[in-house]
Structures are given as structure tokens and as C-alpha cells.
Amino acid sequence: MSNLNKRTQSSDDDIQRFDLKPSFSNNLFEQVLQRENLQTAWKQVRANKGAAGIDGMTIEEFPAWVQSGQWALLVNKLENGCYKPTPVRRVEIEKPDGGTRQLGIPTVIDRVIQQAIAQVLTPIFDPLFSNNSFGFRPNRNGQQAVKQVQSIIKEGRRFAVDVDLSKFFDRVNHDLLMTLLARKIQDKRLLKLINCYLRAGIMDQQHFIESKEGVPQGGPLSPLLANIMLDPLDKELERRGHKFARYADDFTILVKSQRAGERVLSSISHYIKSKLKLMINTTKSCVVKTSKSKFLGFTFRSGRIQIHPKMLERFKQKVRCLTNRNWGVSMRYQLFKTSQYLRGWINYFGIANCYQLCVDLDHWIRRRVRMAYWRQWRKPRTKVRNLMRLGVKVQAAVACGITSKGPWRSSKTPGINQALSNAYLKTEGLHALRDGWIKLHHSK
Numbered sequence: 001m002s003n004l005n006k007r008t009q010s011s012d013d014d015i016q017r018f019d020l021k022p023s024f025s026n027n028l029f030e031q032v033l034q035r036e037n038l039q040t041a042w043k044q045v046r047a048n049k050g051a052a053g054i055d056g057m058t059i060e061e062f063p064a065w066v067q068s069g070q071w072a073l074l075v076n077k078l079e080n081g082c083y084k085p086t087p088v089r090r091v092e093i094e095k096p097d098g099g100t101r102q103l104g105i106p107t108v109i110d111r112v113i114q115q116a117i118a119q120v121l122t123p124i125f126d127p128l129f130s131n132n133s134f135g136f137r138p139n140r141n142g143q144q145a146v147k148q149v150q151s152i153i154k155e156g157r158r159f160a161v162d163v164d165l166s167k168f169f170d171r172v173n174h175d176l177l178m179t180l181l182a183r184k185i186q187d188k189r190l191l192k193l194i195n196c197y198l199r200a201g202i203m204d205q206q207h208f209i210e211s212k213e214g215v216p217q218g219g220p221l222s223p224l225l226a227n228i229m230l231d232p233l234d235k236e237l238e239r240r241g242h243k244f245a246r247y248a249d250d251f252t253i254l255v256k257s258q259r260a261g262e263r264v265l266s267s268i269s270h271y272i273k274s275k276l277k278l279m280i281n282t283t284k285s286c287v288v289k290t291s292k293s294k295f296l297g298f299t300f301r302s303g304r305i306q307i308h309p310k311m312l313e314r315f316k317q318k319v320r321c322l323t324n325r326n327w328g329v330s331m332r333y334q335l336f337k338t339s340q341y342l343r344g345w346i347n348y349f350g351i352a353n354c355y356q357l358c359v360d361l362d363h364w365i366r367r368r369v370r371m372a373y374w375r376q377w378r379k380p381r382t383k384v385r386n387l388m389r390l391g392v393k394v395q396a397a398v399a400c401g402i403t404s405k406g407p408w409r410s411s412k413t414p415g416i417n418q419a420l421s422n423a424y425l426k427t428e429g430l431h432a433l434r435d436g437w438i439k440l441h442h443s444k
Contacts, residue, residue: 028187031120032113033075041115045108045220053107054089054203062108074109081189085110087201087208088216102170104202104216114197114221117190121224124184129227130234135248136223142296143351145245146305149252152243153290154303157254159261160293163268164284168249169226170214173277174198177215177229197221223248229276236271245295252295261287297349304353315345315361323368325375325407332428334372338365339431346436358433369430370411370420390419 031037045059052058057065065071077083088104106114126137134145149160178195185191202209202216215222215229226248237244237253242264244253253268255261265287269280290300297311322338342365346358377383384401388394392415400415410416426432 028120028185029189029193032116032190033078037116037119038112041112041119041220044115045111048111048220050108050111050218051089051091051105053105053110054086055107055109057108059108062112065109078113078193081192083193083196085113085197085200087203088218090202090204090209091218101217103218105218106200106216110197110200111220113193114219117194118221118224121185125224125228125231128184129231130238130246132238132244133227133231133234133246135246135250136227142247143348145247146296146298146351148245149254149290149295150300150303150305152245152254153300155243157243157256158290159255159258159287160290160295161253161255161261161264161268161287162285162293162295163251163253163265163272164281165249165272166279166281168278169217169222171278172213172215172225172229174213176277177225180228180232194221194225233272233276236275237268247296250296252293254290255287258287298352305351307349307352307354307357311349312357316364319365319368323365323372325372327372331373331376335369335425335429338369339429342431342433343436346433347440350437350440355434355437358437362432362434365433366422366425366430367408367411369425370416371407373420374410374416375407387415387419390424392419 042062046062049059074083086107086109088106091103091105092100093103094100122138129137132148134140134142134148174195177198178191181194182191197219198215199211201211215225230246230249233251234246242253242255244251253261253264255264265285269285272278272280291302293299294308294310297308299306299308318341319338322334322341327334374383377386380401384397387397387400392400396415396418400410400413403410403413405413
């Protein structure tokens with residue numbers, strides 16, 4: 001750990017190495033503190049970036065802190081069992097459907113330790129997880145979960161039981177979670193350290209809040225702990241013969257009728273409350289036709305994957321912000337940020353049957369971009385000069401430049417479309433959703 005830039009084996013190599021050791025091993029704690037494991041953990045934390053915790057230390061400052069000798073002192077505390085994790089810094093972010101989500105940001109030091117723990121525990125627990133679980137697991141993602149739901153629907157199951165766990169990460173029962181961990185981990189030192197992280201507490205506006213339950217969202221260890229907590233639910237659903245898919249705390253069960261769905265919803269809700277000590281959001285949990293369901297931003301019509309209307313509206317709101325004519329940044333930067341968002345969006349939602357939708361959205365996005373250009377040019381003289389520079393004849397350029405039409409109406413005029421053509425916007429870096437969709441579906 002003293003030389004953070006020294007080349008080491010990849011995380012895959014580490015996983016393979018640790019996987020050879022039995023889960024009941026009493027030296028898991030030593031594996032966590034192995035030099036190579038810690039270096040791999042640091043690289044992952046650095047790649048994830050993230051804000052500073054309550055100590056104010058940034059990702060960039062961490063290597064110097066290590067080199068100063070402080071890390072050796074921390075390892076000594078860990079080995080002696082006297083290390084106390086720092087409380088997480090509470091941050092609230094807005095949820096797309098309203099309200100706020102509470103995140104807990106650990107310090108960089110604690111993020112490295114948590115990541116090191118996760119790297120040791122993942123090879124132990126992950127092979128035992130259900131094949132119907134897709135969230136926060138190696139080589140699994142949300143798109144695979146959506147495709148599994150699609151395949152189940154094609155079997156004739158046209159009703160979805162959507163169960164919403166109310167504030168799941170905030171309500172994880174610590175005693176139950178530690179019991180589940182102890183079934184596979186016999187190293188009491190590691191169990192003690194994990195328990196310390198669960199009970200580290202929260203700093204909210206200089207006020208300390210004791211953490212009696214919950215797993216703070218924001219730590220590298222939290223996703224694995226969430227899967228461990230919900231694995232009994234997966235096993236229970238499989239035992240009952242249900243067809244389902246789960247991604248983190250978002251899961252849907254597919255059934256053949258409304259009546260069957262109501263029975264499943266009632267029985268599973270009882271199981272979750274009584275066995276897992278979790279709460280069900282009764283207002284959002286329901287039985288609906290798959291064409292009206294929502295799973296990870298998608299819905300399903302006639303066996304085809306479709307983008308849910310709420311996701312489309314959210315997408316348009318984001319594009320409106322990125323192409324805001326009053327943003328006050330250069331068009332090059334504006335196009336860069338817009339294209340960055342478009343690439344990420346289509347890489348996720350591109351699995352849907354949405355070719356024509358992408359064509360229509362591209363048309364709308366380009367018009368938004370032309371409007372932004374027009375607004376930035378501001379004065380009629382500047383508009384005329386730029387139009388002529390981009391190949392528009394004098395007469396047409398003057399007619400466009402002196403128009404009384406607003407930016408949105410002007411963006412549709414032939415002169416502006418000639419100057420800011422599709423080809424020109426592409427050369428300036430504007431990404432087309434259509435191109436991204438074709439690449440996903442037809443690339444060799």
C-alpha cells in the first residue's frame with residue numbers, strides 16, 4: 001500500500017485467488033489487509049471518484065496521506081481491533097419521482113477499507129446468490145434483468161406483481177444482517193469490523209445521528225450487504241416456484257392472472273414484513289398488466305421491451321436543461337455534455353424496441369440545439385454573419401437574421417437548417433440516438 005502506483009494483479013486475479021479459500025476460513029481478516037487486495041481496492045475507489053467524507057480528505061489527497069505513514073498506523077488499529085470507522089456524511093439528492101433520497105458518504109479511508117472487504121466477501125457470497133438476482137453483481141446488469149422479464153412474459157405470464165420496498169437501505173435490520181453474514185463468515189474480527197461500519201453513525205449538518213438500522217447508500221460495501229439481506233427473499237420465491245427478476249431492491253414477479261397476483265402480493269408482503277423485518281410501500285405495490293408495469297425504467301407491450309413514458313419525460317427534461325439557450329456556456333461545451341448524456345442514455349435504454357422513437361427524438365434534439373445556437377448569436381448582425389459563414393446566401397441570411405420569430409420558431413426555418421445541418425452538428429460532436437441504437441442492435 002505504500003506504493004500506490006506499483007503495478008499489481010487485476011481485481012479478477014484477486015477474486016480468483018480468494019475464491020480458492022473456503023468461506024469458513026478464520027483468516028479472512030488477513031485477506032482484507034493483504035497488500036495486493038488493498039491496492040486493488042484503492043484503484044477501484046479512485047476510479048469511482050466521489051466526494052469527500054466528513055474529514056474533508058479528497059481522492060487526490062489520499063496518496064499523500066498514505067505516504068506520510070498514517071496508513072501503517074491505521075492498519076495497526078485494524079489488527080488490534082480498536083479502529084472506529086468515521087460517521088458518514090449525509091447528502092440528500094432529489095428522486096426523479098419526487099421526494100429525496102438520503103446518501104451516506106464515507107471518508108476515502110473507509111471507502112478503501114470497505115472496498116477491500118467487498119473484494120474478499122464477493123467470491124464467497126456471490127456464487128450462492130440466485131440466478132434471478134442481477135443488481136451489483138459481477139457480469140450482471142439491469143438490462144439482463146429486463147430481458148429475463150421479457151422472456152417470462154412470452155411464456156404467457158401477462159400480469160406483474162410490483163412490490164416496492166419502502167426505504168429499503170434505511171431499514172435493514174442489523175441483527176438479521178449480521179446473522180446472515182455469520183452463516184458464511186467465522187472470522188469474528190471481520191464480523192466485528194462490518195458491524196462497526198453498520199453502526200458508525202451519520203453526520204447531518206454537524207449533528208451526530210446514531211445508526212440503529214439501515215445500510216448507508218454510498219459505501220462500496222453496501223450493495224453486497226443489500227444482496228445478502230435480500231437473498232433469503234430470492235430463495236423463498238424460488239421455493240414457491242415463482243418467476244421473477246430482482247435488481248437490488250427493485251423486483252417484479254410475473255403471474256398468469258390478476259387473482260394469482262393478488263395472492264402472491266399478500267403472501268410475499270407478509271414474508272417480507274415478518275421474516276426480513278422490512279416495510280412494504282402499499283401505495284406503490286400493486287398487481288398490473290405487464291403493459292402498464294414499470295421495471296427499471298421499462299415496460300412491456302406485446303412481448304416487446306418499451307421505454308416507460310415517465311422515463312421519456314425525464315429524458316426530455318434533462319435534454320431541455322442541457323440545451324438551455326440561457327445556459328451561458330460555449331456551444332462546444334454544451335454539445336459535449338449533451339452528447340455525453342445521450343450516449344449513456346441510449347447505451348442503457350437502447351435494448352428497447354425504439355428505432356422510430358430515436359429518429360423522432362433526434363429530430364427534436366437537433367431543433368433544440370439549433371435554437372441554442374440561435375440564442376447565443378443574439379444580435380441580427382452576428383446571426384447574418386454566421387449564417388453566411390456556414391454557406392447560406394446573403395438574401396436568405398438577412399431574411400433569417402432580421403426575423404421577429406423567437407428562437408424555437410426560427411430553429412425550423414430553411415436558412416438555419418441549411419447552416420446548422422445534421423452533418424454539421426455531427427462534425428461538432430452531437431451524438432445521434434439513432435446511430436447508437438443501430439450500433440447496439442446490428443454491430444458485429
